[in-house]
Amino acid sequence: MILSYLDIIDRANNGPYISEDNWDLEKVAMTTMKIVEKYDLAWNPEEIVTDDPGLADTIFDAGLELAQTLGAYSRSTERIIEFEPGELELGMRLMPQTLVMGEGKDARTLYARRIMDERLPLVWAGNPGAPHPEELFVPAVLSWAQEPIVDMITCGTLVEVDGREVRTEDPIEIISTRRELQYLRQILRQVGRPGMGMLAAQSSVSELGDLATAHPDYLRPCDAHLVPMLNELKMDNRNVARAVNSLEYGMRNASLPCVIVGGLGGDAPGSAVVNVASFIISNLTCLSDYHLCHPIHMLHVATTTRSVLWVENIVQQAFARNAPCIIVSDIYPKSGACTRELLYETAANAIVITVSGGHLEGCGSADGNAPNGTGLEARLMGEVGHAVARQGVSLQEANALVLTLLEKYEHVFEMPNGNPGARIDQAYELQTMRPVPQWEQMYKEVKTELREMGLVTLT
Amino acid sequence: MANEQTYLEEVKLAIIDGDDKASAVATRDALQADVDPLAILNDGLMAGADVVGQRFERGIFFLPQLMLTGRALKAAMAIIEPRLQERYAEDGGNKADTGVVVMATVKTDIHDIGKNIVASMLTASGFQVHDLGVDVPIKRIIATAQEVNANLIGCSALLTTSMPFMRDLVDLLVAMGERQRFKVMVGGASVTPEFAEKIGADGTAQNAVKAVQLAQRLIRAQREQIGVSVR
Ligand code: B12
Numbered sequence: 001m002i003l004s005y006l007d008i009i010d011r012a013n014n015g016p017y018i019s020e021d022n023w024d025l026e027k028v029a030m031t032t033m034k035i036v037e038k039y040d041l042a043w044n045p046e047e048i049v050t051d052d053p054g055l056a057d058t059i060f061d062a063g064l065e066l067a068q069t070l071g072a073y074s075r076s077t078e079r080i081i082e083f084e085p086g087e088l089e090l091g092m093r094l095m096p097q098t099l100v101m102g103e104g105k106d107a108r109t110l111y112a113r114r115i116m117d118e119r120l121p122l123v124w125a126g127n128p129g130a131p132h133p134e135e136l137f138v139p140a141v142l143s144w145a146q147e148p149i150v151d152m153i154t155c156g157t158l159v160e161v162d163g164r165e166v167r168t169e170d171p172i173e174i175i176s177t178r179r180e181l182q183y184l185r186q187i188l189r190q191v192g193r194p195g196m197g198m199l200a201a202q203s204s205v206s207e208l209g210d211l212a213t214a215h216p217d218y219l220r221p222c223d224a225h226l227v228p229m230l231n232e233l234k235m236d237n238r239n240v241a242r243a244v245n246s247l248e249y250g251m252r253n254a255s256l257p258c259v260i261v262g263g264l265g266g267d268a269p270g271s272a273v274v275n276v277a278s279f280i281i282s283n284l285t286c287l288s289d290y291h292l293c294h295p296i297h298m299l300h301v302a303t304t305t306r307s308v309l310w311v312e313n314i315v316q317q318a319f320a321r322n323a324p325c326i327i328v329s330d331i332y333p334k335s336g337a338c339t340r341e342l343l344y345e346t347a348a349n350a351i352v353i354t355v356s357g358g359h360l361e362g363c364g365s366a367d368g369n370a371p372n373g374t375g376l377e378a379r380l381m382g383e384v385g386h387a388v389a390r391q392g393v394s395l396q397e398a399n400a401l402v403l404t405l406l407e408k409y410e411h412v413f414e415m416p417n418g419n420p421g422a423r424i425d426q427a428y429e430l431q432t433m434r435p436v437p438q439w440e441q442m443y444k445e446v447k448t449e450l451r452e453m454g455l456v457t458l459t
Numbered sequence: 460m461a462n463e464q465t466y467l468e469e470v471k472l473a474i475i476d477g478d479d480k481a482s483a484v485a486t487r488d489a490l491q492a493d494v495d496p497l498a499i500l501n502d503g504l505m506a507g508a509d510v511v512g513q514r515f516e517r518g519i520f521f522l523p524q525l526m527l528t529g530r531a532l533k534a535a536m537a538i539i540e541p542r543l544q545e546r547y548a549e550d551g552g553n554k555a556d557t558g559v560v561v562m563a564t565v566k567t568d569i570h571d572i573g574k575n576i577v578a579s580m581l582t583a584s585g586f587q588v589h590d591l592g593v594d595v596p597i598k599r600i601i602a603t604a605q606e607v608n609a610n611l612i613g614c615s616a617l618l619t620t621s622m623p624f625m626r627d628l629v630d631l632l633v634a635m636g637e638r639q640r641f642k643v644m645v646g647g648a649s650v651t652p653e654f655a656e657k658i659g660a661d662g663t664a665q666n667a668v669k670a671v672q673l674a675q676r677l678i679r680a681q682r683e684q685i686g687v688s689v690r
Contacts, residue, residue, distance in 0.1 A: 020592070024526070025523065025526050025527070025530075029522070029523035029526070030523075030670070033523065076567075131619045131649065157619075157620070158617045159620070164621075165623055166620045167567075167620055167621070167623050167624070168566075168567035168568070168618060168620040168621050169566070169567045169661070177462075203620075205568075205618055205620055205621070206567055231572060232570060238569075260522070260572055262518065262521045262522060263521065263522045263572065264522055264523060265521075266521045266522075266523055296570070298521070298522065299516070299518065299666075307485060367648070369648050369649060447482060
């Protein structure tokens with residue numbers, strides 16, 4: 001029998017005390033450093049997609065050892081939530097291998113993907129959490145919900161409702177999160193796919209919004225919500241409340257550890273170890289049905305830097321080989337709409353994710369920090385992922401493609417103000433909901449380039 | 460003096476290594492050898508912290524090194540602080556551009572990576588930082604600033620929905636008649652100079668290096684203001 005959630009709450013209340021500073025430095029940073037040394041872990045910035053099963057297995061072992069050594073930390077009680085090795089292993093054995101999202105004819109089944117899996121990855125479109133003024137929210141979501149290649153949708157957050165500023169933990173959070181869900185359901189009906197699955201309640205920053213939308217008119221049990229873990233290997237009662245809330249209701253729990261590459265885990269190998277440990281722990285602390293793989297770069301945020309791409313690659317391979325489960329990986333490019341770099345970043349990230357065993361989610365364009373994401377890059381994300389799977393791109397071929405693409409966009413990390421591009425209302429004609437001509441032109445050109453690079457089945 | 464150089468080098472190395480025991484020992488040794496405390500601060504501790512900061516910005520060092528260096532600095536500062544005070548008094552109160560800062564991620568927001576980096580870099584630059592953590596009510600931020608007699612309040616918010624609490628903080632300071640007492644800097648990925656100005660804060664910075672420069676500028680401005688009002 002898997003642990004009852006009450007046991008986890010008990011442990012958070014009664015576990016050994018440790019200050020947060022000491023958890024961060026003495027426990028997470030030091031233990032990871034030792035483990036990285038012990039297993040002699042290293043990475044090569046020229047080998048973003050690795051073809052080294054031994055390395056993937058070692059990263060997995062190292063991550064499991066970290067999870068067993070540390071457990072998790074409750075920031076609310078300042079105590080360690082300890083686990084027996086057997087409990088962590090049972091948690092892994094019980095990880096769902098398939099998961100139906102959505103309902104009726106629009107339902108899709110997520111599944112545990114393999115390395116170089118020829119089955120198509122599912123396409124989960126949207127810029128999770130990106131702030132939107134109310135008038136741009138519907139056009140933005142519509143821009144990707146209308147794309148036939150999309151299997152599920154997600155969305156940004158509402159910054160204001162009815163002209164009023166949204167504040168967290170204020171009654172208005174309830175209103176904004178419900179408003180978000182009303183819009184989403186309306187959009188699904190509008191595009192004729194009312195049963196499509198969603199990852200939503202993004203406007204729920206505290207637990208308030210989440211609690212307020214666990215109702216079939218808003219988030220259905222066939223939808224997913226986030227149960228974030230805090231950096232690194234931490235929970236707090238707010239996020240525990242989210243997990244608990246869906247216990248009987250049965251919503252899909254997506255664990256979200258945003259491991260910081262360059263953070264407490266140190267360089268890429270240590271961060272990959274922390275990411276593996278986070279997934280293992282989140283089976284129990286977040287009651288996850290599937291895992292969101294979303295490492296971020298310490299200084300650049302984006303998932304498209306070399307080190308972060310490498311982490312996504314190795315973490316997915318590690319699980320695909322040692323503990324298959326459903327991993328959905330986020331694409332958070334540095335660049336925003338109407339920039340060519342956004343398309344290169346999206347393509348590179350989609351290649352890495354698809355070939356190493358994940359499903360696709362994105363794009364959180366412009367660091368997910370502006371309403372500068374559109375359906376067009378989500379379409380490209382899906383098309384590239386499908387081509388990679390269909391064509392049976394090998395790990396080595398994938399690496400060569402990614403290195404070529406990196407050359408085309410890596411300069412964005414040197415740009416002092418990033419490369420945020422344009423807002424959805426500048427990138428799309430809102431009357432027709434079509435990309436403006438220059439944005440569509442860029443997309444066509446980049447696709448031609450991708451075909452020439454070898455993605456010949458790109459439709 | 461070759462000997463003085465060796466002492467300073469030891470201090471600097473201990474800071475770069477992030478070794479708190481070694482930095483305390485090296486600082487004590489240097490003081491005992493009569494090395495000028497200001498030289499220890501600038502050419503030993505700060506010089507070491509500078510190297511670490513640069514390596515971090517270039518992606519050679521990572522967060523743990525930054526945190527360890529913060530610890531090593533704290534240990535050394537505890538030893539050197541009283542001697543520095545004496546030294547400043549001799550110089551006629553001509554303090555360096557550092558001061559006391561209260562840092563926090565505001566109410567309802569738990570994003571702390573950026574705030575921690577800013578706090579570490581401020582510590583590394585000689586500021587005395589009181590880091591209150593995340594999800595901190597504004598009343599507590601103000602109360603702490605009063606209690607520790609801070610020069611500066613630094614607020615971080617990554618959510619557009621928690622940024623309004625920074626405005627509340629400035630408004631509350633005004634209402635309490637305490638606005639002149641503290642400089643307020645705000646930051647986080649969505650915080651723009653326009654936002655900072657609109658809410659009446661004293662400034663914002665895009666990254667930790669710029670945050671330190673901003674803090675130093677604000678401290679200088681504060682000293683000038685006080686100087687003016689005293690005259
Ligand atoms: C990592 C991350 C998380 C982690 C946080 C872990 C942690 N311990 O901090 C986790 C997974 C827990 C998380 C949770 C959530 N997140 Co979040 N998160 C991020 C992410 C990807 C990176 C932030 C980061 O650490 N950047 C790296 C650091 C180094 O940069 P920085 O913080 O900007 O700091 C630098 C400068 O800003 C400056 N600075 C910072 N503070 C200060 C202070 C002063 C005084 C000065 C001068 C300068 C300064 O210097 C720093 C160093 O260079 C951002 C995306 C983004 N674009 O920022 C989203 C983001 C901030 N999150 C977002 C959201 C929506 C959430 C959630 C609500 C998700 C959800 N629905 O549950 C929750 C919120 C929980 C809460 N109550 O706060 C949105 C916010 C949208 C909005 N409405 O504004 C963002 C923009 C992205 C997104 N699309 O999801 N998140």
